Amino acid sequence: MLNGKVAIVTGAAQGLGRSFCDILLQNGARVALLDVNEVLGKEVKDDFEKKYGPDKTQFIKCDVSKDEDFKDGFQKTVEKFSGVDIVCNNAGIVDEKNWEKTISINLAGVVRGTYLALDCMKKENGGRGGVIVNVASLAGLGPLPPAPIYTATKHGVMGFSRAMAAVSELTGAGVRINILCPSFVSTDLLSTFHQEEKTGQFFCLKDLSASLLEKYGVLEPAVVAKGLFLLVTDESKNGEVLLISRERAAFVVFPKGTGELPCVPVSL
Numbered sequence: 001m002l003n004g005k006v007a008i009v010t011g012a013a014q015g016l017g018r019s020f021c022d023i024l025l026q027n028g029a030r031v032a033l034l035d036v037n038e039v040l041g042k043e044v045k046d047d048f049e050k051k052y053g054p055d056k057t058q059f060i061k062c063d064v065s066k067d068e069d070f071k072d073g074f075q076k077t078v079e080k081f082s083g084v085d086i087v088c089n090n091a092g093i094v095d096e097k098n099w100e101k102t103i104s105i106n107l108a109g110v111v112r113g114t115y116l117a118l119d120c121m122k123k124e125n126g127g128r129g130g131v132i133v134n135v136a137s138l139a140g141l142g143p144l145p146p147a148p149i150y151t152a153t154k155h156g157v158m159g160f161s162r163a164m165a166a167v168s169e170l171t172g173a174g175v176r177i178n179i180l181c182p183s184f185v186s187t188d189l190l191s192t193f194h195q196e197e198k199t200g201q202f203f204c205l206k207d208l209s210a211s212l213l214e215k216y217g218v219l220e221p222a223v224v225a226k227g228l229f230l231l232v233t234d235e236s237k238n239g240e241v242l243l244i245s246r247e248r249a250a251f252v253v254f255p256k257g258t259g260e261l262p263c264v265p266v267s268l
């Protein structure tokens with residue numbers, strides 16, 4: 001289904017990003033693995049090479065918070081695979097103490113990756129069109145009290161990506177932009193929920209964290225990867241938000257305009 005297609009996945013060295021690469025490779029795509037972790041990234045590339053054969057993957061060391069790194073990642077991908085069709089802006093962290101770092105990766109990194117992807121794929125630039133999937137979270141749909149900055153970045157990814165999907169459609173860029181909102185997933189990032197050095201002043205809410213984990217359950221990365229595959233392959237989807245939790249996978253329906261927002265009127 002994805003034969004001949006070229007994908008870029010950030011945060012590809014482990015967790016959800018690794019699963020996203022796997023399902024894209026399984027379906028015939030060639031994949032550039034971008035990650036700041038060079039050791040793990042090269043190991044994953046070797047694993048994929050054993051599983052899918054040579055010349056299907058390329059690991060590129062890239063810190064999505066650095067402009068030159070990210071531009072270099074795109075340039076090396078185009079040089080190796082002669083173009084890009086799919087971009088998954090997945091890299092993300094939880095660090096409520098170093099909150100500027102969290103914003104620079106989770107939000108600014110997604111903005112950077114979306115702009116680079118559009119420059120590379122949009123038809124007016126000689127691109128062949130394509131699709132961008134930005135990874136938000138259930139915390140992009142509602143507040144996650146133990147991680148307010150993380151929540152802010154994911155809400156930012158939601159607003160930015162939905163606006164850019166409209167921009168892409170209005171300008172005829174030929175690039176679809178969709179958003180993935182998973183619930184808790186069994187990856188290294190989830191363990192930060194219980195680490196005081198990552199949750200900082202909000203570590204006091206660790207009981208709420210535990211109850212939220214109980215309430216929402218924990219998904220396997222491969223389940224979320226199926227959601228990525230749907231957003232990549234369903235060409236009718238642009239500006240869509242796919243929520244994936246233990247109970248359901250569903251496209252979020254938003255009010256058509258602010259006039260339809262559920263509100264309680266007040267007299268001023």
Ligand SMILES: NC(=O)C1=CN([C@@H]2O[C@H](COP(=O)(O)OP(=O)(O)OC[C@H]3O[C@@H](n4cnc5c(N)ncnc54)[C@H](O)[C@@H]3O)[C@@H](O)[C@H]2O)C=CC1
Binds near residue numbers: 065
């Ligand atoms: N694990 C979970 O419960 C959920 C995770 N997500 C989101 O999914 C995405 C992936 O998270 P996980 O796979 O769970 O985390 P993870 O910690 O297992 O993997 C994240 C990957 O991103 C890489 N990375 C970190 N900073 C980077 C940077 N500056 N530049 C490039 N790569 C960088 C890491 O080296 C790592 O390989 C994140 O955006 C996260 O917010 C969303 C909902 C739930």
Ligand SMILES: CCCCCC(=O)CC\C=C/C=C/C=C/[C@@H](O)[C@@H](O)CCCC(=O)O
Binds near residue numbers: 136146182184190216
């Ligand atoms: C800090 C660790 C983050 C782990 C990575 C995630 O993105 C996990 C996101 C999973 C669940 C988020 C749930 C957010 C729920 C809110 O919408 C709100 O409903 C929470 C209010 C408390 C409650 O639901 O009882």
